[in-house]
Amino acid sequence: MASAAIFSSLRRRIFLSVHAFLAPVELTNSALLKTLTGVTSEMTSSFSRLNLLFQRKNSRSLVRKIEVIHVLLENLSDLELNLPSPAVVCLREMYILLFRCKMLLEYCVRSSGLWLLIQYLSLSGQFHDLNLEMLTLLDVFPLREIELSDDVIEQVELLRKQCRRGKYFVDIEDEILRFELFSLLNEFEHGRVPSRVELFYFFVEKLRIMDAECFKSEIEFLEEQIVNHGLDIEPAASVLHGFIAMCRYCRFLLYGIENVELGLGNDKQEKRVIGQESEDTLILVPVDFTCPITLDLMMDPVIICTGQTYDRPSIARWMEDGNCTCPKTGQVLIHTHLVPNRALRNLIMHWCSAYGIAYNSPVDSSSKFSGASASKAAIESNKATAQLLIQELANGSQGAKTVAAREIRLLAKTGRENRAYIAEAGAIPHLKALLSSKNALAQENSVTAMLNLSIYDKNKRRIINEAGSLGSIVKVLRFGHTTEARENAAATLFSLSAVHEYKKRIAQEDGAVEALAWLLMEGTARGKRDAVTALFNLATHMDNCAKMIDSGAVAALVRALWCDTVAEEAAGALAILLRQPVGAEAVGNEETVMVGLIEMMHGGSPKGKENAVAALLELCRVGGEAATQRVLKVPAMIGLLHSLLFTGTKRARRKAASLARVFQRCENASLHLNGLGIGYAFTGNSAGNTNPSFVEDYAVPVSIFLPVV
Numbered sequence: 001m002a003s004a005a006i007f008s009s010l011r012r013r014i015f016l017s018v019h020a021f022l023a024p025v026e027l028t029n030s031a032l033l034k035t036l037t038g039v040t041s042e043m044t045s046s047f048s049r050l051n052l053l054f055q056r057k058n059s060r061s062l063v064r065k066i067e068v069i070h071v072l073l074e075n076l077s078d079l080e081l082n083l084p085s086p087a088v089v090c091l092r093e094m095y096i097l098l099f100r101c102k103m104l105l106e107y108c109v110r111s112s113g114l115w116l117l118i119q120y121l122s123l124s125g126q127f128h129d130l131n132l133e134m135l136t137l138l139d140v141f142p143l144r145e146i147e148l149s150d151d152v153i154e155q156v157e158l159l160r161k162q163c164r165r166g167k168y169f170v171d172i173e174d175e176i177l178r179f180e181l182f183s184l185l186n187e188f189e190h191g192r193v194p195s196r197v198e199l200f201y202f203f204v205e206k207l208r209i210m211d212a213e214c215f216k217s218e219i220e221f222l223e224e225q226i227v228n229h230g231l232d233i234e235p236a237a238s239v240l241h242g243f244i245a246m247c248r249y250c251r252f253l254l255y256g257i258e259n260v261e262l263g264l265g266n267d268k269q270e271k272r273v274i275g276q277e278s279e280d281t282l283i284l285v286p287v288d289f290t291c292p293i294t295l296d297l298m299m300d301p302v303i304i305c306t307g308q309t310y311d312r313p314s315i316a317r318w319m320e321d322g323n324c325t326c327p328k329t330g331q332v333l334i335h336t337h338l339v340p341n342r343a344l345r346n347l348i349m350h351w352c353s354a355y356g357i358a359y360n361s362p363v364d365s366s367s368k369f370s371g372a373s374a375s376k377a378a379i380e381s382n383k384a385t386a387q388l389l390i391q392e393l394a395n396g397s398q399g400a401k402t403v404a405a406r407e408i409r410l411l412a413k414t415g416r417e418n419r420a421y422i423a424e425a426g427a428i429p430h431l432k433a434l435l436s437s438k439n440a441l442a443q444e445n446s447v448t449a450m451l452n453l454s455i456y457d458k459n460k461r462r463i464i465n466e467a468g469s470l471g472s473i474v475k476v477l478r479f480g481h482t483t484e485a486r487e488n489a490a491a492t493l494f495s496l497s498a499v500h501e502y503k504k505r506i507a508q509e510d511g512a513v514e515a516l517a518w519l520l521m522e523g524t525a526r527g528k529r530d531a532v533t534a535l536f537n538l539a540t541h542m543d544n545c546a547k548m549i550d551s552g553a554v555a556a557l558v559r560a561l562w563c564d565t566v567a568e569e570a571a572g573a574l575a576i577l578l579r580q581p582v583g584a585e586a587v588g589n590e591e592t593v594m595v596g597l598i599e600m601m602h603g604g605s606p607k608g609k610e611n612a613v614a615a616l617l618e619l620c621r622v623g624g625e626a627a628t629q630r631v632l633k634v635p636a637m638i639g640l641l642h643s644l645l646f647t648g649t650k651r652a653r654r655k656a657a658s659l660a661r662v663f664q665r666c667e668n669a670s671l672h673l674n675g676l677g678i679g680y681a682f683t684g685n686s687a688g689n690t691n692p693s694f695v696e697d698y699a700v701p702v703s704i705f706l707p708v709v
Contacts (some may be wrong), residue, residue: 010478031078032091038613039098040070047105048514050538053208054116054174055108058127061166062101065134068159069094075152083146090141104130104441112221113207114243118235120178121170128168135163177206185242188377193384199250215251219244238375244379252407255391257400289348292328293318293498295455296416297352302338303343306331309341317457322500329570330536337519348489379417386411386422393430398439405434406446410469412452419456428453428466435472440481447476449487454495463492464502468510478515483524490519490530497537507544513551520556525565532557545577551587559595560586571600578618587615588623594634601640613644632663 012123027035047063050056058539078084083091104126108116116123143153174574180202187194203209210216222244226237233240291298291311303304304327308320315327317336324333378530391413409429412419426451434446451461463469473598477489496501507513517537535553538544548554554577560570574593577583585591600612620628631637644656 009367012206025662029088029125030077032088032095033073036091036095036098037070037073037077039095039693040073042064042210043098043105045534047109050105050109050488052108052116053113054171054177055123055127057171058124058169059105059108059620060132061169062127063106064100065159065163066132067295067471068102068155069098069134071152072148072156075434076146079147084142085089085660086140087146088140088373090137090192094137097130097582101130112218113182113209114219114247114285115225116216117174117181117207118177118240118243120174122234124168124170129168130326131166135160135166138163139641149162149352153525170664180206181243181646185239185246186244188246188380189375189383191380193249193380196253200254203247204254205658209250212251212255215247215255219247220249232569238378240272242375242377242381245378245385248384249381249388255406257403259387262601266283267628281361288344291315291352294457295414296590298344299349301348303341304334304338305335309344310597312338315653325540327498382411382418386418386427387427390422390425390430395426398437398442402432402437402439402442402445405431405442405449406690409445409449409452409697412449416456419453419459423453423456423462428459428469430668432466432469437478440485442483443476443480444485444488447480447485449493451488451492451495454492457499460496460499460502463507464496465498470505471498474515477519478511478512480577481679483527484514486519487523487527487530490516490527490534494534494537497534500541503541504543507538507541507547513544513548517552520553520560520566520570528560528563528566529569532560532569536569536576539573539576542580543579545583548577549582553584554586555590558590558593558596561600567596567600568605568608568611571597571615575615575618576609578622579616581622584619584622584627587625588619588630594630598634598640601644602636606649606652608647609644612653613641613648613652613655613659615663617655620662622661630664631659 020137033339044063044067047059048067051060052059076087086296090631104123108123111119114164133392138156141156143156151276184194184199184202201659203215209215222240225233226240289297291301291314292308293310293314296311298309301309301339302312303309303316304315304326306329310327318327319333319336322486325331384680388407389404389408390402394409396404408422408431412422431446431449431453433452434442437443437446441694454463463473473489476485476492478486480486480489493506493516497506513535516534519527520535523531535548535557538547539553554574555568558574560566563570574587574597578587597612597615600608604612616631619630641656641660644652646653648656
């Protein structure tokens, strides 16, 4: 498996064509000799003075053997004779062997030192395999059938003897270094952080990692191996994450924070390989295996009544907090029974086994776990790194604080443990202070770090209870230096509003709802999504209805009905606001709301149609006869209801039937409903129920997924 991963990486890194692994049967003998001579000439000139930190003896021995083969090939070319058939066959096989030698040497040159040390035994095996293949070719090569000079024959015979004596070679000094590397990782695994002197002596004096940029290169190379190879990686990804975390700690410990470069361009490179981003980043844990609430790997997946799957501890906490809706869809929960998703749990178990990750049984599912830092060594290394970063946030220069905020932002992107101990170590007060910074990078990184930390439930309370924290986040939303800062502030409010008791506090914060409404109307596509999800959450608290009307949120939601990316969510939020008379009046007074909802019923997505008919149903129920007549007089309404009754989702059909019954109760409405088929018995819809507080299970597709950036 390791061999396959190495050569897979080799092909990617040096861009060799697949033809390099096929014998060139179409070449003439002279062309074949010319090609082989060119390859050996290039290799001897490129690698003759090779001075690697590791695999020195193996690589030099291989280059010396290739030099002898080059002499043989030159002499064969000079003879210009027809080669015997066995010799041609050997030369074609030699073509493949030489390219494999070139790939292995290139791999050793271009790989990071730490990776060469980790893969030392496997690479030594690759050199030994090539030696055996070279011996096989030399044994069958018809050397005596070709008129070569005695000195060339003597050199080839000597090479054959050297290959025969060649053994699997491991440099004892390199093996000692490899043992020390894994010993350091084991120290972190057992909760003991090695001293600065120990780490400096090993990484700087022995491995020659001389500055912060070198550490960054080592980290990026290891991350690239995990991303590229997946299940083929050896050692397991969990072990490599431990090395990455240890290098990150050493980078800051040995060379300080201020030696780390600043700039958004650098962030983008680090985003690519560390964890899941909002749109364009690869993910280490399969998304179907993560809980929609915590974004962590599920240990005990369970299904709730809406059909969505969550990790048992997180959905249980959600329900214990008094929430009665599905976090992902917004539907009202008709019961709180949790059904184990055994099929998904088995898939997760197999995935964990393939990656070498310890899988906690459901009994232990409350224990901490992170798919991206799965080993204890990674956790302990990241803890030590977080403490360094928080010290810089507290006492460092402005530049150091900016870098520290960025690194905390990156560290908090994945894993419940990371988010937990960063907050426990006291990062939130210092991040809050940076929210008011005049430095755009400092502000953006601090608010994004707040967002990532807020995904962990316990941190929501820490952020809300930190004096001035909520107000500072709202100020970034209103006056942030960059678009991303404002958008991430909106996403942070959405995250915090997942807790019901915080929704009113957020709405009452000066300028919060107004800024969300503005972002929904004028923001980027991502900004609109952040704003509409936050507004939806705030709308679910009954006390916020008047505030949202006065702050322009209703008008913004109505306008959003024409924006494809947020139309479904906007209709769902309007349906919630329409449950109250003051909300029904405000929404009903919007001249374009009817047109927007009707257009969504006509050409929207299935969930969009669902939410549109739900909003119209509430408008009729709560808005009174005038609103009902206004809806009834829409020329296309009967046809749209008829279509939903037969082609809509289950919930859309139920709501369409309820709306049809409302019409039927109106004077002379039956004349308009002939053939609509409303006599069909729809469970849960009573023809006599006109109570404005009647609870429906709205299909509001607002995801609890947050942009982890």
